[in-house]
Amino acid sequence: MTDSPAVKKPDLPCDIAPYVPHRHGMCLLDTLLEVGDEYLHARVTPRRDDLFATSLGIPGWVGLEWLAQAVAAWAGVQAITGGDKPGIGFLLGTRRYQCLTPQFAFDQPIRIEVTLDFRADNGLGAFSGQLLDSENHRLATSTLNVFQPESTQALEAIQPGSHP
Secondary structure, three states: OOOOHHHOOOOOOEEOHHHOOOOOOOOOOOEEEEEEOOEEEEEEOOOOOOOOOOOOOEEOOHHHHHHHHHHHHHHHHHHHHOOOOOOOOEEEEEEEEEEOOOEEOOOOOEEEEEEEEEEOOOOEEEEEEEEEOOOOOEEEEEEEEEEOOOOHHHHHHHOOOOOO
């Protein structure tokens, strides 16, 4: 049996942008390396023209956004392989973001790994994540709490002022 195009898994490695619903330069990750039902691995190579670049590199706190975007990419792959489009999601919070470096060096690839800890029927979820350098040394870790509404109507229903 052959997969239909709507449910085909991506040919890896590949560009990660089609799986992340960020536009206009806000997709900060480069490459989707591996993905499964409960994990995703991606790569970013910090560049001097990066939106968050300083003269010293990319600030360590940006690693949290890389982790969040890896979660978004995981959800995007799940949506696309299910015949849908990537949807909007929210980072509700993190626990214990520990970054072992004040900044990430330019031109040094960073591996982003996220693993699904749980996902509830109401759209809430939690992921464990880590950032690794090219020698697999851990640079940062965190747990991310996320929410993905099941539809834009559900999102509108929870926004202030959207109720009659």
